[in-house]
Amino acid sequence: MEMTLLSKHRLIAVRVYGELDHHAAGDIRSALEREIKRTGAINIAFDFGSVTFMDSSGIGMIIGRYKTVSALGGEIIIYGASEQVSRLIEMAGISHLLILSDTLQQGIDAMSRRKRVNI
Amino acid sequence: MNRMELKFSAKSVNERLARTVCAAFLLELDPTVDEMSEVKTAISEAVTNSIIHAYNGESGVVEIKAEIEGDTVTYTVRDFGCGIDDIAKAREPLYTGKPDSERSGMGFAIMEAFMDKLEVESVKGEGTAVRMIKRITRDEQ
Numbered sequence: 001m002e003m004t005l006l007s008k009h010r011l012i013a014v015r016v017y018g019e020l021d022h023h024a025a026g027d028i029r030s031a032l033e034r035e036i037k038r039t040g041a042i043n044i045a046f047d048f049g050s051v052t053f054m055d056s057s058g059i060g061m062i063i064g065r066y067k068t069v070s071a072l073g074g075e076i077i078i079y080g081a082s083e084q085v086s087r088l089i090e091m092a093g094i095s096h097l098l099i100l101s102d103t104l105q106q107g108i109d110a111m112s113r114r115k116r117v118n119i
Numbered sequence: 120m121n122r123m124e125l126k127f128s129a130k131s132v133n134e135r136l137a138r139t140v141c142a143a144f145l146l147e148l149d150p151t152v153d154e155m156s157e158v159k160t161a162i163s164e165a166v167t168n169s170i171i172h173a174y175n176g177e178s179g180v181v182e183i184k185a186e187i188e189g190d191t192v193t194y195t196v197r198d199f200g201c202g203i204d205d206i207a208k209a210r211e212p213l214y215t216g217k218p219d220s221e222r223s224g225m226g227f228a229i230m231e232a233f234m235d236k237l238e239v240e241s242v243k244g245e246g247t248a249v250r251m252i253k254r255i256t257r258d259e260q
Contacts, residue, residue, distance in 0.1 A: 022167045023131035029221065053138075053156075055163040056225040064221040084156045091232065092225055 001028060003035055009108055010074070011043040012036065017050045020085075022057035029061055033068065042074030045107055049080030058085070059092045066097050075099055075114065077107030121147060121187040129170045129179040129198065137183060137196075138162040144185050145192055148255040157233035158192070158253065164226040165196035165249045172216055173200025173247055191254045199246040206239050 002015040012035050016028065032044060044065055048054075066076050077099045081089065089095055099114070101107035123144045127133045138159040145158055162183070169181045182197045203209050209216065210231075215224035231237050234251040241247040 019135055021131075021134050021163055022171065023134050025221070026131075053159060053163075055160050055167065056223045056229055057167060059225060060221040060223040063223060084160075088160070088229070091229070092223060 001031060003031065005035075005039050005041060006108075007039075009043060009111070010041045011045055011077075011108070011111075012039065012041045013045045013047065013104060015047040015050065019053040020048075020051050020058040020061070021053070021055050025057040025061040029064060032065055036068060036072075042069055042072040043077070043111060044069055044074070045077035045079065045104055047080050047104065048078055048082070048085055051082065051085055054085045054088055056088070056092075059088060059094070062089075062098070063092075063094060066094070070097075075111045077101060077104070077111060079104055079107050123183075123185045125183045125185075127181055129174045129177075129181050129200075131167075131170055133181070134163055134166050134170070137166045137181070141183065141185060141194055144187070145255065147187060148190060148192065149257065150255050154253070154255055158194075161230045161233045161251055161253075162194060162196065164229050165194075165251070168226050168249075169196065169198035169200060169247070171220070171222070173198040173202070175201065190257060191252060193250065193252045195248055195250045197246065197248040202243040202245055203239070203241040203247055204243070206241055210239065 004013045069076060079101045099107050099110045125140055141162040142155050142159045166181055179200055184195045186193050208214055210227040212228040213224040215222040230251055234253045236252040238250040
């Protein structure tokens with residue numbers, strides 16, 4: 001996992017690698033919660049381009065982060081998700097809570113439009 | 120008929136081991152990428168349930184027995200943990216026995232959606248067995 005702070009957008013971009021299961025979800029959860037507190041970021045963008053597998057533990061982790069950022073007025077962006085990951089997100093019925101995009105820039109553009117911020 | 124058995128400690132690090140071995144066992148039937156991924160996900164859900172709910176962080180053993188008969192694979196994931204109080208409730212979509220642990224409550228719904236048949240047997244204090252059956256469609260091109 002790699003995290004980058006984009007201060008201008010108050011956003012933490014996190015690149016997740018490999019298999020996002022119950023074993024991996026706990027580490028991502030605690031790292032992100034810590035970074036949100038430390039940096040004051042209110043938005044999270046997940047780069048799922050390198051996620052090769054996800055199960056419902058990943059969905060639980062996404063919903064958990066959604067609760068955190070939505071309480072702060074922020075958004076969750078997910079980009080680069082594989083078909084397998086997208087299918088689970090659809091099944092979970094949480095697409096409407098998230099900004100799903102192909103690239104980080106598209107996600108940030110969609111977020112800015114939602115927030116009515118001039119870009 | 121082909122058989123396989125796998126027994127491992129109820130530790131989250133073994134979730135990947137379990138789903139990888141179960142998916143590899145399926146290769147004999149020449150599954151599609153989607154079928155492989157469905158089996159991996161369903162196995163991952165069953166094993167995660169055993170680790171989180173049946174043993175609740177305590178040590179224990181998870182056992183998987185698999186068999187292929189014709190074009191059909193059957194996986195039985197068994198634990199010897201606390202058992203399920205109310206199976207019908209546990210199988211309801213979005214129900215979770217651990218609302219504070221970021222569980223989505225989707226486990227059984229995913230197993231049902233990704234496999235053809237799901238049977239759950241549980242005895243309080245003795246454990247739970249989840250049996251999942253899937254027919255692999257052969258592409259005759």
